[in-house]
Amino acid sequence: MDRLWVKFLPEIRERVATLEAAAAAAKNLTASECEAAHAAAHKLAGVLGTFNLTRGTNVARELEASYAPESPPDPDESARLTSLAAELRAMIENRKSSD
Numbered sequence: 001m002d003r004l005w006v007k008f009l010p011e012i013r014e015r016v017a018t019l020e021a022a023a024a025a026a027k028n029l030t031a032s033e034c035e036a037a038h039a040a041a042h043k044l045a046g047v048l049g050t051f052n053l054t055r056g057t058n059v060a061r062e063l064e065a066s067y068a069p070e071s072p073p074d075p076d077e078s079a080r081l082t083s084l085a086a087e088l089r090a091m092i093e094n095r096k097s098s099d
Contacts, residue, residue, distance in 0.1 A: 012047065018036050020082070022067065022085075024082065026078035031072075034069060035069055038069060045064055048091075056091045059087055060088065063085070066084075
């Protein structure tokens with residue numbers, strides 16, 4: 001499982017970066033940025049559970065719902081979105097090998 005983690009880590013980090021950028025731009029989020037954040041969160045929600053990061057899956061699902069195209073986030077949610085993205089980043093960067 002650790003080899004798979006190493007293989008997918010760059011892609012996982014890229015998706016988290018997409019969420020961080022969307023959170024930073026929440027006050028002026030474009031439709032394409034919202035769509036990209038929604039897709040990134042959706043993919044993270046699926047993959048993080050595979051690596052026993054259940055809390056990460058839950059956070060990603062919350063972000064996925066926040067960036068739903070039919071109801072994009074309120075600009076006032078920027079701090080919450082930033083906090084959730086930072087929580088994901090920390091979980092991913094602090095994941096320990098299962099040896």
